[in-house]
Amino acid sequence: MESIHFKYFESPIEESIFETNHEKHSCFFCGKSDFPIAELDDSITIIANENIDEAKSICLKCLSDRKYGFVQEIEHDALVTKEGVIIKADHSSHTKKSTYYTSYILPIEKQLDLIDKSKPLELIHTPPFRAWQGAKWLVHCNDFMKYIGTWQHEDFLKNAPNNNAEEYYENICLYGGDDLYESQFGPNKSEYANCTFYAFECLTCKEKRGYIDNI
Structure with a gap:
């Protein structure tokens, strides 16, 4: 690719x-x-x-x-x-x-x-x-920040410092939401999930941030 x-x-x-x-x-x-x-x-x-x-x-x-x-x-x-x-x-x-x-x-x-x-x-x-x-x-x-792509559950899990993907999402997402991770990005996400997470990385400290969007 x-x-x-x-x-x-x-x-x-x-x-x-x-x-x-x-x-x-x-x-x-x-x-x-x-x-x-x-x-x-x-x-x-x-x-x-x-x-x-x-x-x-x-x-x-x-x-x-x-x-x-x-x-x-x-x-x-x-x-x-x-x-x-x-x-x-x-x-x-x-x-x-x-x-x-x-x-x-x-x-x-x-x-x-x-x-x-x-x-x-x-x-x-x-x-x-x-x-x-x-x-x-x-x-x-x-x-x-540098755009580094769209993320799914595996990406949050890989980058989470404590292996807690949902907690990590809540910490770095600009616009979060109650139970949104579980339904939109989690391993058992809804078949109707339509949100996209855009991930960014700080060029100085390498911290990640991101925001969600939907159709």
């Missing part, structure tokens, strides 16, 4: 929006069909220094060569846009008074303020991962 290796993405190509170019679509930027390709739609916003209104297909090589980039979403609705500018969400005064804001959102926003200016530029030149409701990059140690 072919893997993609970027600073903030290390996972099989199937986890990205790119795919092996069996149908030989041509890249908008280089005109070639030799590299993994992504078909553009309304869920993907690309950034380039040229008119991209007619762009339909883009290749992984041109992303690596920084001929274009992606607008990337960060946890708690922040965005990384053209030239690596971080735009934080405009939270209401009511939200800012909440315990959730002070406990979860504010600490992340403070980390975003401390991120070196070169890092957002690196992130926009990173392949987005496939996500049902849009890919969101997580933050740790004043940096974006």
Whole structure:
């Protein structure tokens, strides 16, 4: 299985929006069909220094060569846009008074303020991962985390320091839920399970975090 290796993405190509170019679509930027390709739609916003209104297909090589980039979403609705500018969400005064804001959102926003200016530029030149409701990059140690793939029960078990997969899930999941692990990821999960867990690793301390998404 072919893997993609970027600073903030290390996972099989199937986890990205790119795919092996069996149908030989041509890249908008280089005109070639030799590299993994992504078909553009309304869920993907690309950034380039040229008119991209007619762009339909883009290749992984041109992303690596920084001929274009992606607008990337960060946890708690922040965005990384053209030239690596971080735009934080405009939270209401009511939200800012909440315990959730002070406990979860504010600490992340403070980390975003401390991120070196070169890092957002690196992130926009990173392949987005496939996500049902849009890919969101997580933050740790004043940096974006590296996407390392989707996880199932075996992955939680392998990474849990005390071999307790469910407890480990509860500790690292951004959005948890009562009995969610057992029904969606556990060894006896429901036949109707439809959640996906996107896993990330901190580049500095190697701590894992992640969040869930569903159809």
